Amino acid sequence: MESEAVRKARAARQASYALANADTTVKNNALTYIADDLLAQASSIMEANAADVAAAREKGMSDAMIDRLTLTPDRIRGMAEGVRQVIALPDPVGQTLASWDRPNGLHIDKVTVPLGVIAIIFESRPNVTVDAAVLCLKSGNATVLRGGSEAIHSNVALAGVIRHAIARAGLPSDAVTIMENTDRALVGELLTLRQYINLAIPRGGAGLIRMVVDTAKVPVIETGSGVCHVYVDKDADLDMAVSIIENAKVSRPSTCNAMETLLVHKDVVQPLMEKLVPVLKARHVEMRADTAAREAGGTGIEMASEEDWRTEYNALIMSIRTVSSLDEALDHIRRYSTHHSETIVTENTDTAERFLQEVDSAAVYVNASTRFTDGFEFGFGAEIGISTQKLHARGPMGLEALVSYKYLIHGKGQIRQ
Amino acid sequence: MESEAVRKARAARQASYALANADTTVKNNALTYIADDLLAQASSIMEANAADVAAAREKGMSDAMIDRLTLTPDRIRGMAEGVRQVIALPDPVGQTLASWDRPNGLHIDKVTVPLGVIAIIFESRPNVTVDAAVLCLKSGNATVLRGGSEAIHSNVALAGVIRHAIARAGLPSDAVTIMENTDRALVGELLTLRQYINLAIPRGGAGLIRMVVDTAKVPVIETGSGVCHVYVDKDADLDMAVSIIENAKVSRPSTCNAMETLLVHKDVVQPLMEKLVPVLKARHVEMRADTAAREAGGTGIEMASEEDWRTEYNALIMSIRTVSSLDEALDHIRRYSTHHSETIVTENTDTAERFLQEVDSAAVYVNASTRFTDGFEFGFGAEIGISTQKLHARGPMGLEALVSYKYLIHGKGQIRQ
Numbered sequence: 163m164e165s166e167a168v169r170k171a172r173a174a175r176q177a178s179y180a181l182a183n184a185d186t187t188v189k190n191n192a193l194t195y196i197a198d199d200l201l202a203q204a205s206s207i208m209e210a211n212a213a214d215v216a217a218a219r220e221k222g223m224s225d226a227m228i229d230r231l232t233l234t235p236d237r238i239r240g241m242a243e244g245v246r247q248v249i250a251l252p253d254p255v256g257q258t259l260a261s262w263d264r265p266n267g268l269h270i271d272k273v274t275v276p277l278g279v280i281a282i283i284f285e286s287r288p289n290v291t292v293d294a295a296v297l298c299l300k301s302g303n304a305t306v307l308r309g310g311s312e313a314i315h316s317n318v319a320l321a322g323v324i325r326h327a328i329a330r331a332g333l334p335s336d337a338v339t340i341m342e343n344t345d346r347a348l349v350g351e352l353l354t355l356r357q358y359i360n361l362a363i364p365r366g367g368a369g370l371i372r373m374v375v376d377t378a379k380v381p382v383i384e385t386g387s388g389v390c391h392v393y394v395d396k397d398a399d400l401d402m403a404v405s406i407i408e409n410a411k412v413s414r415p416s417t418c419n420a421m422e423t424l425l426v427h428k429d430v431v432q433p434l435m436e437k438l439v440p441v442l443k444a445r446h447v448e449m450r451a452d453t454a455a456r457e458a459g460g461t462g463i464e465m466a467s468e469e470d471w472r473t474e475y476n477a478l479i480m481s482i483r484t485v486s487s488l489d490e491a492l493d494h495i496r497r498y499s500t501h502h503s504e505t506i507v508t509e510n511t512d513t514a515e516r517f518l519q520e521v522d523s524a525a526v527y528v529n530a531s532t533r534f535t536d537g538f539e540f541g542f543g544a545e546i547g548i549s550t551q552k553l554h555a556r557g558p559m560g561l562e563a564l565v566s567y568k569y570l571i572h573g574k575g576q577i578r579q
Numbered sequence: 580m581e582s583e584a585v586r587k588a589r590a591a592r593q594a595s596y597a598l599a600n601a602d603t604t605v606k607n608n609a610l611t612y613i614a615d616d617l618l619a620q621a622s623s624i625m626e627a628n629a630a631d632v633a634a635a636r637e638k639g640m641s642d643a644m645i646d647r648l649t650l651t652p653d654r655i656r657g658m659a660e661g662v663r664q665v666i667a668l669p670d671p672v673g674q675t676l677a678s679w680d681r682p683n684g685l686h687i688d689k690v691t692v693p694l695g696v697i698a699i700i701f702e703s704r705p706n707v708t709v710d711a712a713v714l715c716l717k718s719g720n721a722t723v724l725r726g727g728s729e730a731i732h733s734n735v736a737l738a739g740v741i742r743h744a745i746a747r748a749g750l751p752s753d754a755v756t757i758m759e760n761t762d763r764a765l766v767g768e769l770l771t772l773r774q775y776i777n778l779a780i781p782r783g784g785a786g787l788i789r790m791v792v793d794t795a796k797v798p799v800i801e802t803g804s805g806v807c808h809v810y811v812d813k814d815a816d817l818d819m820a821v822s823i824i825e826n827a828k829v830s831r832p833s834t835c836n837a838m839e840t841l842l843v844h845k846d847v848v849q850p851l852m853e854k855l856v857p858v859l860k861a862r863h864v865e866m867r868a869d870t871a872a873r874e875a876g877g878t879g880i881e882m883a884s885e886e887d888w889r890t891e892y893n894a895l896i897m898s899i900r901t902v903s904s905l906d907e908a909l910d911h912i913r914r915y916s917t918h919h920s921e922t923i924v925t926e927n928t929d930t931a932e933r934f935l936q937e938v939d940s941a942a943v944y945v946n947a948s949t950r951f952t953d954g955f956e957f958g959f960g961a962e963i964g965i966s967t968q969k970l971h972a973r974g975p976m977g978l979e980a981l982v983s984y985k986y987l988i989h990g991k992g993q994i995r996q
Contacts, residue, residue, distance in 0.1 A: 179913070183937060264958060268947055275939060277969050360969055379793075381970045402992040409994035496596070518987045520600060522692060530685055530990025539995065540986070541681060552694050552777055552983035553798045554971040566969035569957070570935045573947025575819040577826035578956065 167351040170306055170339040171358035174279045177336035178304035182276050186253040188331055189300055195327035196296065197245040203323050204238045210319035211288065218312055230286045231313055241292045248296050251543045254561040255302040269572040274565040276302030278360035281352055283374050285310035285366040291320040294365070295338045297546045299328070301564035304337045306359065308352065310366075311344040318342060353378040363547055368474065383555060383563070385547040388418030388502040389474045390532045393491045393517070394434055395508035396427040402529060403507040404437045407480075409531040410505065412445045416476045418548055419503050419535040423471060424482045425491045428454060431484050435459040442480065451482035471498045488513055492520050499523055502550050503532040524550060524557035584768040587723055587756040588775035591696045594753035595721040599693050603670040605748055606717055612744035613713065614662040620740050621655045627736035628705070635729055647703045648730055658709045665713050668960045671978040672719040686989040691982045693719030695777035698769055700791050702727035702783040708737040711782070712755045714963045716745070718981035721754045723776065725769065727783075728761040735759060770795040780964055785891065800972060800980070802964040805835030805919040806891045807949045810908045810934070811851055812925035813844040819946060820924040821854045824897075826948040827922070829862045833893045835965055836920050836942075836952040840888060841899045842908045845871060848901050852876040859897070868899035888915045905930055909937050916940055919967050920949040941967060941974035 181189075200207070211233040218228050260272040280303045282294040291307055298305040309317040321340035329335040341348060353362055353374065362382045364374035375382055392410055394403045410421035426434055435458035442449060443462065450466040451459060459482075470481035471494070485491045495504055505527040506517040514528040525535040535558060537545025542560030549555045555563035598606075617624070628650040635645050677689040697720045699711040708724055715722040726734040738757035746752040758765060770779055770791065779799045781791035792799055809827055811820045827838035843851055852875035859866060860879065867883040868876060876899075887898040888911070902908045912921055922944040923934040931945040942952040952975060954962025959977030966972045972980035 179937075182939065262958065264956070268951065270957060275969075278939070376796075381798075381968070399992070405992060405994055413995055520596075522599065522695070523985065525986045525988060527988045527990060530988055530993045531995050533995040534685060534988065534993070535986075539681070540687060541679065551798070552692075556983055557986050566973055568940065569942045569952075569974050571942060571944045571947055571951065573944060575816070575822060576947045576951070577822055578830055578948050578950040 165348060165351055166341060166343050167348045167355065168358075170341060171279065171281075171352060171355045173336040174304040174306050174339045175358040177334035178276070178278050180334050181299070181304055181337050182255075182278070182302050184302065184333060186255075188333060189253070189302070190249050192299060192328045192331035192333055193245055193249045193296060195330045196292075196324050197242040197249075199323045199327045200238055200242040200245070200292070200320075204235060207238060207316070207319050207323065208233055208235075210315040213315045214313050223312070227286070227312075231288070231316070233288055233316060237289070241289060244293060245296050248300050248544060251300065251561060253300070254565050259567055266576050267574060268576055271570045272567050273570060274567050277564060277566050279304045279306065279358055280564065281306045281308065281359050281362040281380070283308050283349060283353075283362060283364045283366075283370065285370055286313065288313045288316040288320060290365050291317045291340070292324065294363070294546060295321070295324055297544055297561060298564060299337060301561050303564055304339075306339050306341070306352065308341040308344065308349055314342070314344055349373075350377050353380055356380050365547055381554075383547065383549050383559070384551040385549055386418040387474060387500045387550055388420065388548075389423065389472065389498055389500045390419060390421045390502050391423050391425055391495050391499060391504045392421050392532065393425040393485075393495070393504070393506045394427060394430060395488065395491075395506055395510065395513055396429040397510035397513060398427075398430060398434075398507040399509055399529075400430065400434050400437055403434060404441055406505060406507055406529070406531050407438060408441055408445060410533055411442075411447055411480050412478065413531075413533055415478050417533070419533050420476070421505075421532050422474055422481065423498065424480055425485050425494060426455060426482065427491075428484050428486050431455055432458045439463075446478050448479045449482055450479065452484055454484035455482040474500070488516060492517070495521055495523075500550055501552075502548070503527065503535040505530060505532050524548070582765060582768055583758060583760050584765045585772065585775075587758060588696065588698075588769060588772045590753040591721040591723050591756045592775040594751035595693070595695050597751055598716070598721055598754050599672075599695070599719050601719065601750060605750060606670070606719070607666050609716060609745045609748035609750055610662055610666045610713060612747045613709075613741050614659040614666075616740045616744045617655055617659040617662070617709070617737075621652060624655060624733070624736050624740065625650055625652075627732040630732045631730050640729070644703070644729075648705070648733070650705060650733060654706070658706060661710060662713050665717050665961060668717065668978060670717070671982045676984055683993050684991060685993055688987045689984050690987060691984050694981060694983050696721045696723065696775055697981065698723045698725065698776050698779040698797070700725050700766060700770075700779060700781045700783075700787065702787055703730065705730045705733040705737060707782050708734045708757070709741065711780070711963060712738070712741055714961055714978060715981060716754060718978050720981055721756075723756050723758070723769065725758040725761065725766055731759070731761055766790075767794050770797055773797050782964055798971075800964065800966050800976070801968040802966055803835040804891060804917045804967055805837065806840065806889065806915055806917045807836060807838045807919050808840050808842055808912050808916060808921045809838050809949065810842040810902075810912070810921070810923045811844060811847060812905065812923055812927065812930055813846040814927035814930060815844075815847060815851075815924040816926055816946075817847065817851050817854055820851060821858055823922060823924055823946070823948050824855060825858055825862060827950055828859075828864055828897050829895065830948075830950055832895050834950070836950050837893070838922075838949050839891055839898065840915070841897055842902050842911060843872060843899065844908075845901050845903050848872055849875045856880075863895050865896045866899055867896065869901055871901035872899040891917070905933060909934070912938055912940075917967055918969075919965070920944065920952040922947060922949050941965070
């Protein structure tokens, strides 16, 4: 008896052929029906969601977690609106990236194609069911969804609405499949099916990402781990620095683009801490610092350990380290960064350019918050995740990250010498 | 006691920082010294090579294998010439791929960066030591080389020349490192070092590729397996078809871009086989075919089995299948292709366009030999391998496949709402 993983992955692979060749209009029709049906079916979606919420309460899940799980009419409207925005985006499939002629008369076109079948492994928020499936669909990819067990009824209900809408548009409903059994062993199996799955994208916390990256035999795009830095240089505008630091830590501390570590040049640690500490205390940020920053910062600051430099807190906690030069800051970042986002605050353009040149992260900023690392903030109109790896896609991933290419060659009988 | 794999990978990682920031001029100087020194050191290189050849003879290696192993003055001159051609290629690092402004005033540049450290796992020909190291160097990447044990002395000698030349140019010699112990266990370990190695590229036969893909925890670009097809459509120019088929099978049967399977529309199988069989017999190609093609082809053709459809012969053997429509041809290719290269021979433009649209391989041809799938034939001026996967790079890989990108954002203090 075949496992659900094999059945669903194979079904998605079968559906992917029609999807790869579907007109933009047909795909957009499917998206329109999805948006319409999310609203039309809101009651039954929320009914399924209520079952998940009740089970979560019974298990004693925290209020914050239950809130992430809950679907309200507003949130469903938000999902539908998100789908309509994707309809408006250009189709990334069938684009000619390059076109040239060879001396022997061959004409070559490099054109974009879908990746094929993408497995989305996620937890918590049921939104991902819709957001991810819709981006995959627009880019001509079939999807195998596997969400967290806590949201199983919600996710299955949402996937059902999506599948029905896809069929209405004349596309195979298996263009979106969902694992109904969320057993860990099945995910492991799913991630080995190289013959059916072209890519796996994990969306969730560090534990989930680690599990997917370590288990997968299929290609994975490593997402989301963000030990992000702000470096305040000796030539920084300190008021700007305070504003950036506050925003980068406090605006949404649980996101991957939130800063974790502040690096300060020793020449400005005193005046910076004098301005910064009251602001962070007012925002309830716990600080852990080295000796120089602690002395400059006054009371209430813990001593930082090496463990703090490598920790992604995802909370209102910040580690602070004093450095004696740009070189030291670069060395610290090289050692502890997860290559997500780093900012330098400085008015010195040479220093800024050296930072931009030498820091190897997906997004490197001068004088702006790390919180801008986001597909919508970058202007992509979509985001399936933020890649921290260097192959295939890096940083915020829009529709372009979900396609590959092939070479089409037109000849008149040429043979190779 | 640390293993050689960890020591060399870490050394390469350390060297990669200077390399990532090296001027184009400095890298080209290093390449110039490599080309010069290959010639200046030819005698000692050939002396090391003689030791490998002697050991190979003693082991009873075949003449063909020994030939692949052997370095002659001509072959060394060819290596040096290959290095000089890379000097002439544009630097793929530091290119601005896109540049734009956001409504909030942020300016974003998407610029290319090296991948970092690339492990090249190869066998047989010592040329790869030079070819691969030089492409990595030009693209700002450090290299960890691990060649076959049969060429160990040659590879170490070549790597030594390269390292010395690199140091002469003022770059760290560990920009190119080589595993001196070729134990299988060490390769396995090397391929798990995600903290030091950004990418592994296998160069060799199916067994080596399989081992690397299955073992690696680091990202891998799957190269080289080529079950390539030629489909002769009912509207084909049959003389062109014969010319293309002969070239695609016979010109270099051991390469990945050589054809393995011929698909023929039933309406033309008779006239095609009449023209084709004498040509293939004269070129000593063994044919294995289905019933219809055997009957059309006359004597001396074996019966093909399903195993033949999935076999990459790498020899003068070709399987032949009759199909009743383009749909059947597409279905066969979808089932058995390794997504490398496929050709349709037809004068019908609608049929040609459908083939181009629906075949999902790295290179899809109309009326030309599959043997053109090659970095030099495509005009890239270089080739580190031919990728059969869809992520990061597909088809012939030139310098552009060896880089990633990062986003550089210039602000004036912007924070996210």
